[in-house]
Amino acid sequence: xxxxxxxxxxxxxxxxxxxxxxxxxxxxxxxxxxxxxxxxxxxxxxxxxxxxxxxxxxxxxxxxxxxxxxxxxxxxxxxxxxxxxxxxxxxxxxxxxxxxxxxxxxxxxxxxxxxxxxxxxxxxxxxxxxxxxxxxxxxxxxxxxxxxxxxxxxxxxxxxxxxxxxxxxxxxxxxxxxxxxxxxxxxxxxxxxxxxxxxxxxxxxxxxxxxxxxxxxxxxxx
Numbered sequence: 001x002x003x004x005x006x007x008x009x010x011x012x013x014x015x016x017x018x019x020x021x022x023x024x025x026x027x028x029x030x031x032x033x034x035x036x037x038x039x040x041x042x043x044x045x046x047x048x049x050x051x052x053x054x055x056x057x058x059x060x061x062x063x064x065x066x067x068x069x070x071x072x073x074x075x076x077x078x079x080x081x082x083x084x085x086x087x088x089x090x091x092x093x094x095x096x097x098x099x100x101x102x103x104x105x106x107x108x109x110x111x112x113x114x115x116x117x118x119x120x121x122x123x124x125x126x127x128x129x130x131x132x133x134x135x136x137x138x139x140x141x142x143x144x145x146x147x148x149x150x151x152x153x154x155x156x157x158x159x160x161x162x163x164x165x166x167x168x169x170x171x172x173x174x175x176x177x178x179x180x181x182x183x184x185x186x187x188x189x190x191x192x193x194x195x196x197x198x199x200x201x202x203x204x205x206x207x208x209x210x211x212x213x214x215x216x217x218x219x220x221x222x
Contacts, residue, residue: 005056008029008039008044010028010051011025011031012039012045012049013050013051013052014029018068020075021071024067024073024074024075027074027075028053028075028076053077058078059075059077059078063075103158104128105142106156107151108129108133109150110153111153115171117168117171118167118168120134122167122171126159126163127153
């Protein structure tokens, strides 16, 4: 039996716009006749807007007319294109060919070395591997550790470049939010002589005053 889009909303529309019996509407919408009766009495679904089953392609006008003329006629919902579009699309699990599965540890090592911000869960989902495999590659206990070398998963043909870029971008943004803005290294700065411990010799009182010219500054800096 084909599922009805918005069963109660459809029942509301049929109650308001047809002369079908409660049993007919209940059978078509997958409801109990008492539920349909409550809708007709205004005790239920008051705030629900009716959904036209003819407009969404689950019922034809001809069948509706037949049902109106014969109380024993049972309506059968048709498969609606709208219903297929509204169904949530569940992403199929990633399948990695057997010939490529041996390359996954290399891709894992590449992530560990180049993108530590990418979590094990993200790597597992992207490569179709397990967290235990990632942990073994990370701590060097993988059975094939001597042959594992970091290789870009795009080069290995395990993922697409756009998919990889999107993952790295999301991981970087999450890491930035979690750790806060990175501290900028301003490099070494000059400290006062009192902190460095260097003695500063006073100039003789009779020493001639220095006139800083471009040449003298250059010599001093040299």
